[in-house]
Amino acid sequence: MNDGMRRFAVLFGVFVFAFLAVFVFRKMQGGEGFFDIFKFWERDREEKFIPESYTLSNKPALSPGEVEFLSALDGEFARLTEAVVPSVVSLHTEGIKRQLMQDWFGRVWVDEGYPVRGIGSGVIVSEEGHVVTNEHVTNGKSKISVTMHDGKTYPATVIGEDRALDIAVIRIKADRDFKPLKFGDSGRVRQGQQALAIGNPFGFGETVTRGIISAKERTISDRQRDLFQTDAAINPGNSGGPLINIYGEIIGINAAIYSPDTEDRGFVGIGFSIPANDVREVFEQILAKGRATRGWLGVRCYDWNPLVREKIGWHETGGVYIVDVVPDSPAQKAGLQADDVVVSYNGKPVANRVHFFSEIQRTPVDREVAIKVWRSGEEVSLTATVIDAEDSESLTRRREPGTRSATDERIIQDIGIKVQELTLLQRTRGGSGVLITAVAAGSQAARRGLRPGDLVLEVNNVRVEHPIDFYARLVASAAVQQTSIAVQRGRKIYRVRPFERVARMENEE
16 A cells, blocks of 8 residues: 555544534533443434423303404304305306408408306395396396305396496296395485495305405496495406395396406405395396386486586586487477486486486386476476486487588498498497498498498597587598598407598589
């Protein structure tokens, strides 16, 4: 062995000896004997876990007598839940979603679509199995199934829908007994009262949350007005489920939530419910006629602006300005005129246009109502009889002007669109603009893929609500420049390729 190897062997031996010395020293410091150190393999094999002793408390922090009221309240909420949950159902829907496609030339077509599935909630309101839910849950769905409290699933069919109020009525197709819940009187609901929200959030199944009525008469859109606001947790899937009072009565149908995050919508403490009185009224109308009944008066109104106020001399708050009156309508028969300001309807002050139409639509058909108007500085009292909006269609279709210049007729023919005004019933279902009733073959409109049933919303970025407005703007624009329009088909809004300017003939001035 050479000197290098001997040195390495010595150093290695010193290292091993030092390691063993330290190991033995530490073990002996822990209380082990010298010879016990070398029996670790036997100790590991024989060592057993020694159970720990413990003592649990057998007394609650407070005795039942100290929280007697809370204990009773807890039990009552549990009984309330047991009583109402069997009447709440979970909905599963299927349908086909189609989209409008548009090429570089402005041609529009509908794709083949793709299947979509949805969830929602509902509440049984009749012994025959009628269920109330939201219209946005059932709209466009070809298949609806209902899962009961006992876990059984049955098909359901839509009886009727009211898009204006966002209420739908379906019927469960099953031969069994149903336990309906009673409609409560939502007019007696007070701010601060307790409420339970029951539904199928995110598809988890029946879920109960508790809160209070945070506010009343909340408005979140032109169609959704006078809603209850609640802090009972409502999430996607709760739509159509009931809002319940402490008596187990339906005081509202959960319809919407407020969320500042538009991409990931979740409950942040603000939910909205449709009052039960409105729901019951629509429910009874749908079962009687297959549709909701809306009152109709026959007036067209504009929101206030400084020019209109200056024109008629009205500078007070509230009121609604009458632009014109439909011929032969209840409004004309009552004596309403253009440029009138309606200040009171059926004994209630009129706040604005939305409030005015809401009151008209809620007025029972054939009911006489008192109307007070401001006309040229004087207050005039009138009486009108409200009719069914469905019966007003023949009155609301305005006739186009009887005479047009040759230039105007040529422009309209070249564009190739015929339109008519929407009925009030169509407007209460969410429609706006003017309805295309015909498209001439080979016209500019035909080449851009327009077709009957489309809604024209805007001409050159200006909204149009009546055929007279539409044709006036179309003619004035197309005679001198390209003209753009915004169109709605189904629930999709798009802009078509601009119409080309229609050149005048040499003999036209």
